[in-house]
Amino acid sequence: MTNSSDQSYFKTAEYIDPGLPEYADNPLIAALSPINSVNDVVEMLNKRPKFDDKEINLKGHVRVHAISRLTRDFFVPQTTHLVLEQKFSQLIRKSYLGRNPKTATFKRKLNQMRSIIQNQDLTSYVHSESNSNASSMAISGISGAGKSTATNKILNNYDKVIYHPEYQLLQVPWIKIDCPYEGSLSEFCESFFIALDKRLNTRYRDKYTAGRPTIGKMIADVADLCLIHAIGLIVVDEFQHMNLAKSGGEKKMINFLVTLVNVVEVSIVLIGTPTALRLFSNEFRQARRASGEGSIVWDKMAFDESWDDFLLELFQYQWLESHTELDEAFTHILYELSQGIPDIAVKLFCLAQARAILLAKSPDEECLTTGLFNDVFEEEFSIVKPMLDALRTNDKKALEACKDIVIPKIESGLLNGFDHLKAMPLKIPKRIETGDSLQNDVVNNAISTLISMGVTEDIVRPLVQDCIASNPEVSLIDIIHQATSSFTTTSTANIKKGPKKISKSTSNKVKEMDWGQLSQSDLRKVYSSKSGTMYEALKENGHIYPIKQFLAG
Template sequence: MMKNDIPFPTAQYIDPGIPEYANNPLIAALPPINDPISAASLFTKKPHFSREEIYLPSHIRIHAISRLVNSFFVPFSNHILLEQKISALIRQAYLGRNPKEASFKKHLNNCFEKMVRKDLNAYIYDNVSSTALSMSLVGISGSGKSTTLNIILDSYNKTIFHPNFNLIQVPWLKVDCPHDGTLTELCFSIFMALDKRLNTSYFQKFSRGRLGIGKLLTEVANLCLIHAVGLLVIDEFQHMNMAKSGGEKKMVNFLVTLINTIGVSVILVGTPKALPIFASEFRQARRAAGHGNIVWDRIKKDESWDDFLDEIWKYQWLQNAQELTEELRGKLYDLSQGIADITIKLFCLAQARIILLSSDWKKEYITFNLLQDIYDEEFAVVKPMINALKIGDNRSLNEYNDIEIPDIESSLINTFDLMKQNTIAKRSNIVVDESDKPEIAKKAVKSLVDIGVSEDIAESLVKDAISSDPNISLLQIIQASTKSVASLSEDAKKEESSCVRKPKSWNQLSRKDIRKLYSEKTGGMYEVLLSNKLIFPVERFMA
């Protein structure tokens, strides 16, 4: 079934630090075990941000704002905890499956016989001791479960080839439970995930005909063993339809077999709706409570929330960004209830809205009312969940757990519809050969990126240049774009020189600048402001 046209990384063995790990090739080939600081750096993501970009045209700044959605992540203690638990789950699974020992072949023989008999419960030989564990991860939509899992899993190789054992190891496998999922569909998802990872054709082979669920389950178990799968993550587990799957016991029996017989660690991920499943027989199964349940909660309104907002507030493409006040902190928490995904998207959409609608740069800042308007218009679908969180209504949370948080890209596009209608001058109808335009654009973007312009900004500048002149050449595109970038730098320098000045140079500012008045004052500042008619004479008012 294996095709040989895709290379797999060859195992590089390291000393994990303890003898039982070092003696097992499947563990020694994994990356070093992270300490908390290394784990935190694994999660930390910050988007590119340049102050000069705030002077870009409005429609280009919108593209820069969307960086926050995919390139911003602040780690908290629960992220570090999950990374350490997954690290243990993968390595513990391999302790009982050492290819250097005879027990590894016994594992293979046991599974082969079970597959022949199409019965995972069939007794063949004395079962080899399993060291695998399981865990469940429960959290509301948008709490960051899947994102965090993906970051952790991506820190491990997807495949590792061991030449001495002629073995291709799959350290982890993650599948999404299909909507209205059945055990059959779950098996197909696992086959497809293995095919994508190993360039095999298991799905094509086992989806033909009408194979019984018993046959499919034994095939999945067999493949997990022969490909040395260490961890199986089943996401969106609340979609599993127990009635269609033949009942809860059948599902639990399959998962427990993977853990106790095959030696694969299992993580079930879902929303609160999946809690009854997690609290069932699976929780009572041997080793199933090995690493327990993690309830993934929203960000608490404490120092963690303040740190999160302080970090994200730095990324504003507004020309008159204001400081973060306690009122705004409270409003953001009230509207998001500490769900990071909602907060980030609300923050992005608020920036986009004010940039596109403001006619004066001085009005480009986030306000209390702006946040409320964005929430009412773009996040209506999550309001029931937010309200349930506010009042602590767990029963309602179970009803709204499948709500999808609005997609940021489509919301940003919709924001353009709210722009004030401006008269657009008609261009002459010129028929131009556009066959070479994509190639010219690519070359221009590459040239701009090479000189330090971020790719998303470069694409927008090139698009503007081509739109302004359909017959423009590659050199002219680059010249026009670099001129725009240069003018931004000059604007930034002027802004810097006028707004950010050291106290010793305040006497060089204009006469109307309060800093100059302060630097030259000989008496009290009140008298200086009064004599320059910058404040109202309080004495006259009191009289």
């Protein structure tokens, strides 16, 4: 029943007692892993990154690599995950109830179904009465909620291929297809061939796509392969990417999938955003004449004990010199920013740690703060703000408009985090180090005082540095006096150079065509006379402070 010449690549079937009479004595079910208990599922899905306290002593650029483990190896099972595992377990096993290779009727039924697929109009069987045991369901939810991650973890608990020597059969318990973006039904079929080729080391794609086959022929070939390789479950991920118009409309896609369920007896799971699945899943259920295993709406995490438990686990993994304990403020700010979407919360937590390592000037400063989370979120997650705002206000129309939003990929960014973060530092005052602790305090106190007086930091810093360079023994009072004096001198010089001051009431009435007649110190005059950029004109007329001179000093 298989064209593969070498079966040594695959696991040989080991049969166990499934524990139920309807599953008993069926090799396709008996070869599957045992049915999991709730505790089994929790243990199976639970995942934590490697963490060693000694790594906190590593250099910052090395620790950023360690932080990225969270994006790969941190997973806390929720109730929804347990429900999903139970549904998948039933869907796979139910699809095999009518396909038992030990029975005398199996081969006859197999040939009958293949004859229907190859020679008949498959659409005529969509609404016919069917005794198929296979079923279907839809999983819908916003991007980043964890649909695909949880699905992959659950499916990988099952063997990908099982070889049955007695029946010369390669069983594929499940296969997952990622819909091609703006893909058609023919492109979907091609994706199926590619996925099966990777699983079985075959060349079905070359065989079944050569010579521009019709879509009907490709559909028949997909169905035929599902029978040949005893596929139990097909998971169609990112269904919102399907272009139903290019596929001949919703009806054609529905007919194809329902044929797999009714005729071939393969269970189907559709995963996508609510917009893509809302109407489609309704029609799919009607065509099946049953609700199947129902649908799962994958919502954000609720702001309750489960969110607290999630963060308690997450906060254990800090590669910072100053560990931060989870408190109510962090619990609220992280939920407000992420809206209970685990993917965003974890990535925000990672980036905040990387930013803290970059900016800290002492071990005490290397810690997490609510302000840090806010700033990192504003800079890194602006692309998902429309979706999060819609979640915050429960605006369903706005959520539907966000169907193409993709959660930012942080993993690669973390590895190059230092280069990225240097371009966008947080607004945290930086200390000047002169080599003398007493002098350090004088200089930094002067900077803080002048900033509090309303002078911007980019002007204050070179002024203070110039004062300390000219006189290392200068006092705090002298620095303040010299800095303020420089402003007074500059202002007085500008007033003496210019003509008689134009009153506010008069200047406001000057028409734009007359701006060229104003004094040289008037910005409107500068604007009307500029030949290049406004910055160049301001610099030429002495309105830009000569920072470089002080930096050079």
